[in-house]
Amino acid sequence: MVSAPTKLPTQPGFIMLSPEEREAGKWSRANLQRGMELLHRDGLLAMSNIVDKDHLVALRESMLETAKEIRADKTKLTDFNHGVATNHLQSPPLNDPSLLYEDVFSNNFVHQIVRSYLGPDIQMAFITANTALPNTKDRQPVHKDAPWAHPLAPYMLNTNFPLSDFTPENGSTEFWLGSHLNTTNEEQLWRTSSSPTPTCDVTPACIAERLKTRPGEQIRVPFGTVLLRDMRTWHAGMPNSTDTERIMIAVGYSSSWYPSPPQKFKAPLAAKELLTKRTPADFDWLPDAEWEKISQRWGLDEKDGIFLPASPGMAPGSGTGKGWDGTGAEPWDCLNVTAEQDKVVNPNFNTAAIGA
Ligand SMILES: O=C(O)CCC(=O)C(=O)O
Structure with missing residues (x-):
């Protein structure tokens, strides 16, 4: 008799550090294997x-205060992520040496994975x-x-440190497990069929298809959990029905072969020693006071704010990018090419989501 295929989970799998692994400063072979299997699957x-x-509590206290201060500056849809006025980016206090925790910003167990x-x-x-702002009702698409031709291989991982329990009530992220596998730009919506780069959003048809097999679900993980996400995995920011901001720190890593764009990420000199302790960080290192002035200016139409690094493959004039060489002249060759006739166009795309 052929048995039915095992149903794949819609909540994340865990690896748990033991006292022996902590003492050794590295994951055991068995946990590393489990971590690789979960991450790949x-x-x-x-x-x-x-x-x-305690480190997360201290960061939460500092960042909740900052979140309230910067809220008043968030006036336009382009100040929020994906043009949905419920979720914004926020810099952790990288210029405060008392809050520069090694187990958050340069975590050896994260690096090993x-x-x-x-x-x-x-x-x-x-x-x-x-x-994720409190008392909100709107969700992200x-x-x-990846609003560009992303590589068809694991190229970047994002480490997420939720600063509280992570529950559907406070707006935990909706993740679509397994969606990173074989995903291409054909699964994304385009502004026009001649747009050089896609938007981030997944097409309704792909979502409907995936709902039949392995739907997305808001995750539930306890305070202290650290998440690692392949940047290709589909996900969405969700409304937060509680009275408190839900904050999640993100530390991103890229592979050695992923280009480092000239429009570099900006960080304060105070953090340089820690951030470069175990990995290179090709950042613009600003004097602390200079960084502080721009550190919360994440809006898509900011001229001199802090930006996520320009993405390779973003052609001049598309979104905010000017190609990873800064001029658009440097080509971005990868297998992820979508023919014009295969592009699913969304003419009603929310332009606030890409700063256009
Ligand atoms: O805050 C979250 O839960 C996810 C937000 C997100 O995916 C985004 O802003 O792109």
């Missing part, structure tokens, strides 16, 4: 016991946080963080 991995919760997944010589790519 699901595009998301949850890890326990790798960060001191990242190096195993992305290959040797990983680089730090960015540091930010996602703040299902998307990939």
Whole structure:
């Protein structure tokens, strides 16, 4: 008799650091294997016991205060992520030495998994946080963080440190496990059939198809959990029905072969020693006071704000990017090419989502 295929989970699998692994400063072979299997199968991995919760509490206290201060500056849809006025980016206090925790910003157990997944010589790519505003009702569209021809291989991992329990009530992220596998730009919506790059959003047809097999679900993980996500995994920011901001720090890593664009990520000199302790970080290192002035200016139409690094493959004039060489002259060759006739166009695309 042929048995029915095992149903794949819609919540993330965990690896849990033991006292012996902590003492040895590395994951055991067995946990590393489990971590690799989960990350390759699901595009998301949850890890326990790798960060001191007191460090997360201290960061939460500081960042909640900042979130309230910067809220008043968020006046336009382009100040929010994906043009939905419920979730914005926020810099952690990288210029405060008392809050520069090694187990958050340069975590050895995270690095071991990242190096195993992305290959040797990983680089730090960015540091930010996602703040889901309290008492909100709107959700983001299902998307990939890739409004360009992303490589068809694991090229970037995002480490997420939720600063509280992560529940559907406070707006935990909706993840679509396994969606990173074989995903291409054909699964994304385009502004026009001649647009050089797609938008982040996944097409309704692909969403409908995936709902039949492995739907997205808001995850439930306890405070202290650290998540690693393949950047190709579909996901969405969700409304937060509680009275408190839900903050999640994000530390991104890229593979050695992923280009480092001239429009670099900006970080304060105070953090340089820690951020480059275990991985190179090809950032613009600004004097602390200079960084502080721009550190919360994440809006898509900011002229001199802080930006996520320009994405390779973004052609001049599309979105905010000017090609990874800064002029558009440097080509971006990868297998992820969509023919014009295969592009699914959304003429009603929310232009606030891409700063256009
Ligand atoms: O904050 C979250 O849960 C996810 C936000 C997100 O995916 C985004 O802003 O692109």
